[in-house]
Amino acid sequence: MIIDCHGHYTTAPKGLQTYRDAQIAALKDPSHAPSKGKLNISDDQIRESLENAQVKFQRERGTDLTIFSPRASAMAHHIGDATTSLHWSQHCNDLIHRACSLYPSNFVGVCQLPQSPGVPPANSIEELERCVKELGFIGCNLNPDPSGGHWTAPPLTDRYWYPFYEKMVELDVPAMVHVSSSCNPNFHATGAHYINADTTAFMQFLTGDLFRDFPTIRFVIPHGGGAVPFHWGRYRGLAQDMKRPLLPDLMRNNIFFDTCVYHLPGMELLLKVVPLDNILFGSEMVGAVRGIDPETGHYYDDTKRYLEALPLSEEQRYKLFEGNTRKVYPRIATTLAGLEGSELRTGDHR
Amino acid sequence: MIIDCHGHYTTAPKGLQTYRDAQIAALKDPSHAPSKGKLNISDDQIRESLENAQVKFQRERGTDLTIFSPRASAMAHHIGDATTSLHWSQHCNDLIHRACSLYPSNFVGVCQLPQSPGVPPANSIEELERCVKELGFIGCNLNPDPSGGHWTAPPLTDRYWYPFYEKMVELDVPAMVHVSSSCNPNFHATGAHYINADTTAFMQFLTGDLFRDFPTIRFVIPHGGGAVPFHWGRYRGLAQDMKRPLLPDLMRNNIFFDTCVYHLPGMELLLKVVPLDNILFGSEMVGAVRGIDPETGHYYDDTKRYLEALPLSEEQRYKLFEGNTRKVYPRIATTLAGLEGSELRTGDHR
Secondary structure, three states, X not given: XXXXXXXXXXXXXXXXXXXXXXXXXXXXXXOOOOOOOOOOOOHHHHHHHHHOOHXXXXXXXXXXXXXXXXXXXXXXXXXXXXXXXXXXXXXXXXXXXXXXXXOOOOEEEOEEOOOOOOOOHHHHXXXXXXXXXXXXXXXXXXXXXXXXXXXXXXXXXXXXXXXXXXXXXXXXXXXXXXXXXXXXXXXXXXXXXXXXXXXXXXHHHHHOOHHHHOOOOOEEEOHHHOOOOOOXXXXXXXXXXXXXXXXXXXXXXXXXXXXXXXXXXXXXXXXXXXXXXXXXXXXXXXXXXXXXXXXXXXXXXXXHHHHHOOOOOHHHHHHHHHHHHHHHOOOHHHHHHHHHHHHHHHOOOO | OOEEEEEEEOOOOHHHHHHHHHHHHHHOOOOOOOOOOOOOOOHHHHHHHHHOOHHHHHHHHXXXXXXXXXXXXXXXXXXXXXXXXXXXXXHHHHHHHHHHHHOOOOEEEOEEOOOOOOOOHHHHHHHHHHHHHHOOOOOEEEOOOOOOOOOOOOOOOOHHHHHHHHHHHHHOOOEEEOOOOOOOOOOOHHHHHHHHHHHHHHHHHHHOOHHHHOOOOOEEEOHHHOOOOOOHHHHHHHHHHXXXXXXXXXXXXXXXXXXXXOXXXXXXXXXXXXXXXXEEOOOOOOOOOOOEEOOOOEEOOOHHHHHHOOOOOHHHHHHHHHHHHHHHOOOHHXXXXXXXXXXXXXXXXX
16 A cells, blocks of 8 residues: 555646636625635546546556645635635635545545634634535545744744644644745745745744643654755754754654655655654655656655665565654544555455 | 855954944935935955954965955845845945955955845946956855845846846856745744745756756855755655756756755765765855864864764865855965965965
């Protein structure tokens, strides 16, 4: 079983963008009462959007299940207000649920949260509960910067976030720390803002005492942990100078990096320095980089190939591709048990 | 000759902080007319502060000349206004000049700029000219975010910065892109803000057309280029998707990374992916990380050791430790010629 912990629905039918455009246009009319409205997307459109992209790539690359969430760059929590964000998030999450229901052996859901600048994170609890309890989702994407590149929220280690964390712990779901698009012209979204947020979150965790208060909470820092593995010595040294825990101890049960690193030397470094128990296979497919690397002839984001080029034991392979992800997203067990049941019934064993 | 392109006067005598504390205190009194004031620091204090730190480490590590600038985290351009920043910068630069004059074979100066949020970069031209023409400095540190973590200035590729760039080109001096301390609680200075700024600047250069307008301008992105080498495949792929130049072509004459990467696997990756002609030896000593790595028994920031552990040809060594730096900082030739002259006179050859 090969589980990709990081996939976004970046190929959603255009009805989704049509909805969003109308929602944003309505914001300009102050007399217009916000209404949730409807998505006009058929099951066939969903099938087509997935068959030609994520599902095709799963087959071609030999991956099984993708932990699937709404397009991260489109969350854009900085647009409108909490109601805008709630309606948009509910639609995006419902669409993920439909995709997962149509392809139950290909996708399991992770939700977008209805965050909004200045609005307390507790406001996202209800949607998290709905997604986990009613839609069978197994985690969430938490945006540390709902302002979209202005970084106006308190650090992730601040008590400001605690009510939301309490619900995460209660539901036993992790959060991937994932920013959205940037409305600050300094930050290119996928080339700067995403990677900066990863690095920033790690340093917040390193300097804060969050895991003393929430010993079982789990965060996935995507994109291979931002700059952290490349500067592993810097972070080890900073932790040492500040008398903070050793990095493997800091990360052990609480911080995990995915493998969204799009070249072999980077992946090699990631595996060399970061404890293997804290790395989850992920590809961000279809995501930030869509091209084929002329140096290899393969998609940049076919991260499984880089891992396969490294000398890994069977145990290490199991952890990277399945075991660690089961540990971080325990609710995936229900999904997987359901799949085994249905495969037994249909005889569709792999 | 081994030239360290990245050293800050982080060990300045306490008279410097006394001055700064008084300057900041005076800001709170609106009736107080800002005055430049004086630094109360003796030559002996400067000698002592260097002999026990930078000069000692140069001897121990076998490096020769350090390109030396004021403490980056103390630039704090977000404090006060343009006048505050001008007075502070002039004092810091004068102090660097005194250090360089006392140790002409150990240090050559790079200046801090009197930047201030919302103040046009042209305002820094006069201090740059003073430092280059009167004090013999060979470059500057340019802060892409004078707001200290709020990122309110336009990107480095914006015409906003052009008047300053024109002066850099005229004087033939490069800028190290270097932020200062962060007044945004999200960003730890040396663990997040510095690295994020490096990554951000690279992506700005990648998406902009700055080098079409300034084909000879040169920027050093410190800390090994932030997250860029680790995510080299991501940046190659993003450039490809956006039909931007190949990364070696983008960087060739304009973008250079230093070697402030504090562990061997990171350094190995840097040398593996980034063109060697675009890497300058640097250590950031005495800087962000001050401890000794228990795994090696050596200082984390003794970056020369990592380079020496890699298989480099004589030509590669020359480029990293001297040749590339001569190319990026051409005014260093005057410094070096002066040294050779004095060494010839004193017979103090190495």
